[in-house]
Amino acid sequence: IVLTQSPLSLPVTPGEPASISCKSSLSLLHSDGNNYLEWYLQRPGQSPQLLIYLGSNRASGVSDRFSGSGSGTDFTLRISRVEAEDVGVYYCMQTVQAEAYTFGPGTKVD
């Protein structure tokens, strides 16, 4: 499964909203009703951290400024009001194929 993200670079203004798109070459909707699509943020010099899992569930401790939506092949990560700490690279990842997880190319937010 190939994931594409857009844009690949996203200049943002503090206090303004932002959104990133992730499109999959195959549906990520499992027969159990879940979309196996996650979002991660890698801040400069840090390890990636989980933001959103199963398409729209915020991970523990993640700000409610982050939200995920979408189903099937089209997904979106939204930041309601960008803050300085949100800069970094955002990756989507699919886990519907347990034998071959894949990441999107990343979107650099600065």
Added chain:
Amino acid sequence: EVQLVESGGGLVKPGGSLRLSCEASGFNFNRYSMNWVRQAPGKGLEWISSITFGSSYIYYADSVRGRFSISRDNAKNSVYLQMNSLRPEDTAVYYCARDGGFFLDFWGQGTLVTVSS
């Protein structure tokens, strides 16, 4: 507190071997699948391998299948990545990550592997 600490990285010549370790603490290790993810310098993330909690299922990315081998020792709360026939394109930071149920909810700090003559 969940902690994952990778070790074993370093400089190795092309064709050489290296074994990475990831020691886990702060959770019941034998109930979780584990993954290895790598990141080449200045590049994106690449999932490379996973192993289920009882080692029943093991998966590899095409880029490493046949050269890398993942294993775990639940008694030592550790997961390993044996890397053989290393190539310059294997140069990367290697992260281990806990699989919280088809999402990677905790990551280590990474260990750098450099393949160069």
